[in-house]
Amino acid sequence: MARNLTRQLALWSARVFAAHPDRTEPIYFALSGEHPVYQENAFLSSRRIFSNANVYSIHITTENRFLRERIHSMLQTHLLSVLPGNCALIQLVSFLPNQNRSVIPGFIVQDFQRKEETEIILKDMAKINECLLCSYKKSEGADLWQQSIWCATEGAEVKGSAHYIIPAAKPAAHVSVLNIDSVVFHCFEDAYAALQECKESIPEAKEILHLADQSPRHMQRSNFPVIVIEGLDATGKTTLTKSLQETLKGTLLRSPPPQLSHWRDQFDSQPAVIRRAFYALGNYITAAVIARESEKAPVIVDRYWPSTTAYAIATEVVGEKENLPSLYSKVYQWPTDLLKPDLVVVLMVSPEERIRRLQERGQVKTQEEKELEENNLFRERVDEVYKRIEGSICKIIDANCPKEEVLQQVLHLISQYCRL
């Protein structure tokens, strides 16, 4: 049996499972080797999943983060097309409470017609993708269910794996937070390793790794100040950075740097771990240019590490900003091996003003309008991460005012925090 699978099975019964049958709160359940005491109310939610159907779950156990996301999205498309009618697919994640990187994604399959072919399809699919398949059986008499594990690589049921399903409490930290280390990189080596994991399937990754290899490392800013401008789209970064460049007679840079621009669409459509590693390495490549340019003139940078972190976290975490990693989490700390600017200015505008500016640019997408509510939450999460990064070098300003006023506010901050 593969080593990672043996390890995961050893801890399997300690896992908590979160099923998302619809857009409401997930249903949490856990496993017990002992016959539980049945209480109707406590078991109501698991009845929603397990009664009236043959139920299976499929778990993507590979430890390669890139493959895990790829298999997950591929399985979803494939299952929806090959499973017999009257089957329902429910998103499922399992995790070890409070253990980072313990999240295993997967699905629950409910077969309301109880067809034999469903099990055959699932067993084949689990075998091809080296996934773990579980089946759920009702125990005699009571409204209790048992989970048994089918190990595809072994082609057999794992002996002694049957466990009762018991209700579990909602975890203190949101599940998505347990996976945050996969998308927020704390050093160059972590981001580099993530791209290496996928270089055989995505040849462009080799080119990014090559560019990163060629960039000098551990660079420091030089004589002139380095000022980073941050904020959501349409908050006025381009407008402000141009004015600053003119006023300070500075050099304007952006992250990702121009030599990565033509790969951006390609990496934006990859699994999150790869997309975020691309942006993270982009920062290290930009850092080398910042160091060089700050020998000659002030440097203004349009987006940098705070964007990488804010967008990675806000995309990974779902729902309210309360679900974000806690205030004191390491994810909000500047990586010690990445050039730090003198000042980061985050532009914040009200949602109404931002929409007005987007409309002026002709950029409020129909899809965006349709998902306005989720977009509002996303915007709130991005701004909240910026606030949590805020500290000695990171300042938030109200950018709802006219362009000239925004510029004056920022020049004032520069005079306070930078040596010109």
Ligand SMILES: Nc1ncnc2c1ncn2[C@@H]1O[C@H](COP(=O)(O)OP(=O)(O)O)[C@@H](O)[C@H]1O
């Ligand atoms: N302070 C401001 N007040 C009003 N409109 C602004 C202001 N700053 C920028 N804009 C306008 O808002 C739009 C988005 O600005 P832009 O600088 O392109 O934002 P970003 O680079 O953050 O996406 C542009 O049409 C710009 O002219």
Ligand SMILES: Cc1cn([C@H]2C[C@H](O)[C@@H](COP(=O)(O)OP(=O)(O)O)O2)c(=O)[nH]c1=O
């Ligand atoms: C720099 C950066 C941008 N992004 C996202 C933020 C934006 O939604 C998107 C486009 O950024 P950008 O090209 O800077 O657009 P704009 O000038 O309109 O702000 O890319 C990341 O997700 N991570 C990053 O590290």
